Amino acid sequence: MHVFIAGGSGQTGSLAIENLIEQGHTVTALVRNPSIVSSKAGLDLIQGTPVNRADIEKCFARRLPNAVIVTLTPAKGVFEDGSSFIAHVTQNIVQVMQQFGTSKIVYLCAFGVGKSYSNLNFLLRGAVCATPLGTKFAGHEEAEKLIKKATGIRSVIVKPAMLKNGEPKQVEYLGEAGEKASFMPSITRASVAKFMVEALTSEEWDGKSPVIANVQ
Ligand SMILES: NC(=O)c1ccc[n+]([C@@H]2O[C@H](COP(=O)([O-])OP(=O)(O)OC[C@H]3O[C@@H](n4cnc5c(N)ncnc54)[C@H](OP(=O)(O)O)[C@@H]3O)[C@@H](O)[C@H]2O)c1
Numbered sequence: 299m300h301v302f303i304a305g306g307s308g309q310t311g312s313l314a315i316e317n318l319i320e321q322g323h324t325v326t327a328l329v330r331n332p333s334i335v336s337s338k339a340g341l342d343l344i345q346g347t348p349v350n351r352a353d354i355e356k357c358f359a360r361r362l363p364n365a366v367i368v369t370l371t372p373a374k375g376v377f378e379d380g381s382s383f384i385a386h387v388t389q390n391i392v393q394v395m396q397q398f399g400t401s402k403i404v405y406l407c408a409f410g411v412g413k414s415y416s417n418l419n420f421l422l423r424g425a426v427c428a429t430p431l432g433t434k435f436a437g438h439e440e441a442e443k444l445i446k447k448a449t450g451i452r453s454v455i456v457k458p459a460m461l462k463n464g465e466p467k468q469v470e471y472l473g474e475a476g477e478k479a480s481f482m483p484s485i486t487r488a489s490v491a492k493f494m495v496e497a498l499t500s501e502e503w504d505g506k507s508p509v510i511a512n513v514q
Pocket residue numbers: 304305306307308309310311329330331347348349369370371372373383406407408409434457458459460461462487
């Protein structure tokens with residue numbers, strides 16, 4: 299499978315690339331600064347940003363991906379049409395997927411976004427209301443809606459609990475709304491990357507928004 303990734307220079311994104319290459323897939327990564335990403339056989343690094351639709355089109359035209367992974371952070375900034383950074387780039391990615399006929403996307407979101415908000419503990423709900431986390435979650439929610447309503451797109455919106463660094467560990471599905479979550483669940487980025495690649499290459503999670511954590 300050939301995979302396009304946006305966010306491949308980030309911590310989870312670089313682990314997703316490693317995981318994909320280890321499994322014999324090939325990857326095109328659109329990154330702002332290719333020099334910070336280690337090059338490897340099977341990885342095509344393209345300089346640019348998903349803020350510009352033409353940069354995504356360039357990647358797709360160079361080699362058509364079978365599927366897409368998004369591991370971007372909801373950066374600051376609002377566009378002229380009022381959309382957030384993450385909604386704007388997600389719209390760009392979805393439109394290019396439709397234009398080229400690539401149908402599968404796995405998107406890194408967060409536990410607490412959308413209907414999973416009510417299952418966060420009271421401390422995290424407070425942080426969403428009173429800190430910039432709220433703006434990030436609103437951006438992710440906008441992106442989730444855009445992806446889900448897009449015609450011809452099969453999606454998995456992955457909603458991990460608090461991210462940590464460390465080895466991949468056993469992953470627990472906490473429900474579509476995180477209803478099985480403990481008080482403060484967490485998950486390693488390596489576990490998330492592995493889950494995202496598995497979700498990309500199977501149909502098991504298509505159309506779902508799984509909240510996930512490591513088995514505590
Ligand atoms: N932290 C948590 O506990 C937690 C929990 C659940 C979910 N999440 C979600 O996980 C994601 C963060 O994962 P991570 O820690 O792996 O992220 P990260 O290491 O911060 O990587 C973020 C990626 O986004 C790119 N990016 C940031 N601003 C950009 C911009 N203005 N234009 C283009 N690209 C930009 C970065 O590219 P550059 O390298 O070019 O900057 C990088 O590739 C977020 O979506 C977050 O909401 C976080």
